[in-house]
Amino acid sequence: MSQAASTATAAAGQSLVEVRDLRTWFELRQWGFMRLGSVKAVDGVSFALQRGESVAFVGESGCGKSSLARTLLGLHQPTEGDVVFEGQSMARLGRRAMRDYRARVGYVQQDPFGALPPFLDVRRILAEPLKVHGIGRSERERRIRAVLEEVRLSPADDYLRKFPHMLSGGQQQRVVIARALILEPSLLIADEPVSMLDASVRVEILNLLRGIQQRRELTLAFITHDLSTVRHFADRIFVMYAGRIVETAAVQELLDHPQHPYTQALLAALADPDPDNALDLREVPGGEAPSLLNPPPGCRFHPRCPKHMPGVCDIEDPPDFEPRPGHLSACLLHR
Amino acid sequence: MAVPLLSVENLRLNYHTRQGLVQAVAGVDFEIRHREALVVLGESGCGKSSLAKALMRTLPRNAGEPQGRVLLEGEDIMALDEERFRREVRWLRMALVMQASMNALNPVVKVGEQVAEPLRVLRGWSGGRARERAAEVFDLVGVSTDFLNRYPFELSGGMRQRVVLAMALVTDPQLIILDEPTSALDVLTQASIMNVLKRIKREQGTSFILITHDVATSSELADRVALMYAGQIVETSSAAEFFREPAHPYAQMLMDSVPRLRQDTRPTHIPGQPPSLLDPPSGCRFADRCPSRFDRCERDPGAFRKGDRRRVRCWLHAGGSQLS
Ligand SMILES: Nc1ncnc2c1ncn2[C@@H]1O[C@H](COP(=O)(O)OP(=O)(O)OP(=O)(O)O)[C@@H](O)[C@H]1O
Ligand SMILES: Nc1ncnc2c1ncn2[C@@H]1O[C@H](COP(=O)(O)OP(=O)(O)OP(=O)(O)O)[C@@H](O)[C@H]1O
Ligand code: SF4
Ligand code: SF4
Ligand SMILES: [Mg+2]
Ligand SMILES: [Mg+2]
16 A cells, blocks of 8 residues: 555654555475565555554455564564654664564564463563563562553452463463563554454453553554454554555444445455344355465456456556545555 | 254263363253254353264263253154264264364365265265265355365365365255354355355255354354353244344343444443353352342253243243243
8 A cells, every 4th residue: 555645644744653665575485495486475565553543454364464463563574665663764773773662562463372481470471571671670560560450460469370271261361461561562563362262252352452552542553354343443444455455444434435345345244143144145255365476467356356347457456546535445446 | 843853852961071070061952943053152161062062972082971862853863872873863964064174174185085985985875976976065065176186285274164064065964063164264255155054054955053152153044043151051042032132141241242343332241251160050150240140040040931932041031931
């Protein structure tokens, strides 16, 4: 997502993160040496996040959400493009500066059950990042207790000496969130923070995250494939498809007036609980998400798009259009 | 009145563990009529998969003998010995698509062969005839017949889920039990698999038990809903009753916890946790978390009848007639 997004940002000035034409490709080899090509997991993505906003990245499995998150965290080297955080280009950070950067960005990784080391108790899990950053013993203890309170694992004494296996899934996820918050980051990236949890616990964790984000005035980027939760927990949505951002708008605007045919298909496929759902078939585009090794030419959605214009969409790569104020969509129909 | 397709009475299943007896299915009753889809809802660990396994008798080694009666078109299939159950019931009349089974396909056998296998083994069909039928069901579930000769790793998750579904359909059973068939899949894949199920139900007249914790998706297929909590069914209703006016306090709170795309009301969570199945409370199992609880709730409410086929396990509905 390109010019439109970055000009909009330049005007706003004060963004926390700016991502410019970012590409993260993974080289694919067979038997360790034969190059088969590159998996273009993130392939030309630009956006800016403002301080204190909550945004959601939504898209189907394999569209590059986690790769984008991990690139923002500095865990993957971008193939091209740059991430600018608080005015500093990440490409130019040295090792030390990189360590400080990671302290400014909290990360709740996908798969909470693998996220916690099984042999450490809650106190040690939370103390570890503080030690790495040279924070003294009594300050550590103070912060650990405060953060446990914040994620509502209280009284803290009931939890400090528990090991992960003694906690329920929802409690484990709170510990993961506490760990991500303990260095007081200004950006929190939560990758599918609730997809492994039960519906009733999901809402609880999302409410918790939303509350913390608002109280601390954090920027929260949460990644999900579940559009139905987004409405209640984010201010803005980015819809991703095959390594690209295809549509961006404020939540209500996007849900009420989806512009991109892919977003329209996603929304049409989603049910709210209703006995009448059983009466009719749902409209679903055929096919599957494309390979990121050889994405389709032109618009990446064209092989599945019900509005596909032959001779146009399969040739031209759609840039961003602004069909409604502040609402960006990368589809040639808007031309 | 016509004999129901399946009628389950006081079904129980325990697991033996070092900590003691886990009462995973603790006296469950329900029935399914021909061409009906029953959705079994409930949060993780409430006993949904155990219920499916008890019905199909595909139990892990530490499980006790299932107790109770299971009547398939009036015949008590719990009374059958394992050999007859295998030859006459399992796969042929009742098939189960297990939770996560799309990851359990045999990696070294072509998917077409795997789908044809039940016909060769149980019906004694020739390879050619079985493969022809496999091609038919591939069509039905929306997988190109070119895929018959592929191996599981060559297929996407959505395609593998369709293959597993094809395997359950190949013997044309009257009842298919699906345990979380779409929870690992993307929205669009999920919707298209739900479409396949709807079409099969309409065109083949198959009955379904759909097990899931996804309330929204479950409404795509449900004629009826059974809600489980801590090993028991706490409400059985028609889909219209359940999704519009749930009766049990747990059902009401569960419905309020579902995030909705098209409504402004913010979802709310259910405080607390379900009880341990090692030592469940003797009264109402939801009492700890129930905002409506009162003194009577210290005793087990049992199921009350509300209307023709609706059952609610809660003292607030004691106006109805007591069943058990
Ligand atoms: N380290 C890696 N090396 C090679 N390929 C990778 C790597 N990480 C991700 N990929 C590939 O990049 C693509 C995007 O993966 P990614 O994990 O970012 O998707 P996602 O949107 O997070 O999916 P999900 O919803 O399943 O988590 C996939 O094709 C994936 O196989
Ligand atoms: N083989 C086993 N041995 C001991 N306990 C078991 C066994 N299998 C399941 N359980 C326990 O029995 C209870 C019911 O488990 P079951 O798998 O039926 O739940 P479920 O409703 O299917 O959950 P989920 O939604 O997570 O799949 C749980 O408390 C579980 O821990
Ligand atoms: S550019 Fe063409 S193919 Fe792509 S979404 Fe728009 S109409 Fe569909
Ligand atoms: S029986 Fe009592 S505690 Fe149980 S659900 Fe009904 S009102 Fe609540
Ligand atoms: Mg991911
Ligand atoms: Mg289960």
